[in-house]
Amino acid sequence: MSTGAAGSRASQTLREEVVHWCRESVRTGLNFNTQGNMSVRLPEHGAIVITPSGVRYDVLTPDQMVVVADDGQVLEGDLFPSTETDVHLAHYRAWPDVQAIVHTESPYVNMFGAVGRPIDPVLLNMVLYAKGTVPVMPFEFSTNRAFGERSAAVMGADVDAVVWANHGLLAVGQDLAGAFKVAVAVEANAQVLLGALQLGAPRLLDLADVVVPAGARLP
Numbered sequence: 662m663s664t665g666a667a668g669s670r671a672s673q674t675l676r677e678e679v680v681h682w683c684r685e686s687v688r689t690g691l692n693f694n695t696q697g698n699m700s701v702r703l704p705e706h707g708a709i710v711i712t713p714s715g716v717r718y719d720v721l722t723p724d725q726m727v728v729v730a731d732d733g734q735v736l737e738g739d740l741f742p743s744t745e746t747d748v749h750l751a752h753y754r755a756w757p758d759v760q761a762i763v764h765t766e767s768p769y770v771n772m773f774g775a776v777g778r779p780i781d782p783v784l785l786n787m788v789l790y791a792k793g794t795v796p797v798m799p800f801e802f803s804t805n806r807a808f809g810e811r812s813a814a815v816m817g818a819d820v821d822a823v824v825w826a827n828h829g830l831l832a833v834g835q836d837l838a839g840a841f842k843v844a845v846a847v848e849a850n851a852q853v854l855l856g857a858l859q860l861g862a863p864r865l866l867d868l869a870d871v872v873v874p875a876g877a878r879l880p
């Protein structure tokens with residue numbers, strides 16, 4: 662399948678973006694080693710650009726990204742796509758407005774996942790970006806389409822992230838920067854929530870209670 666000149670340019674930009682956010686995920690402590698994976702939809706057709714399987718983020722290059730059709734067929738790339746490619750595709754299928762997916766394995770999110778406790782919002786960024794309480798999907802092995810369909814259903818339409826118990830977080834957004842903001846916000850919120858629970862009864866935030874003044878720029 663040819664993506665054409667416009668498709669190739671878009672693909673190159675998105676390949677570079679995926680590499681950038683992968684490196685950011687390591688720099689900010691959301692991932693380490695080859696943990697996690699990211700993908701973004703190509704605007705021209707139903708395919709996605711996704712990270713290859715098993716490549717360390719510090720040596721990852723844009724040409725190593727894999728372009729995969731919505732049926733899972735590899736269209737471009739010499740490496741195997743992420744082992745969780747079918748999981749990403751299931752979320753894109755379930756939620757057509759989602760344009761990008763960031764999967765991280767950050768420690769504070771995983772503390773809540775390990776005890777099966779949903780992550781309630783106590784920080785402004787959590788309600789602005791994740792939109793509400795992030796649910797926990799019970800543990801199961803995470804590489805097939807059926808897992809992805811269940812994960813998308815547990816996440817639901819109202820929040821932009823889901824915790825996979827004993828594993829990590831899947832965050833969605835309108836672009837990679839947006840999905841990454843969700844992953845950062847949930848991890849920061851999980852860390853503060855853990856401490857706040859030790860101090861007392863945290864005051865939870867609800868998106869409906871957040872009145873954003875006209876003209877205000879979001880953080």
Ligand SMILES: [Zn+2]
Nearest residue numbers: 697764766829
């Ligand atoms: Zn993972």
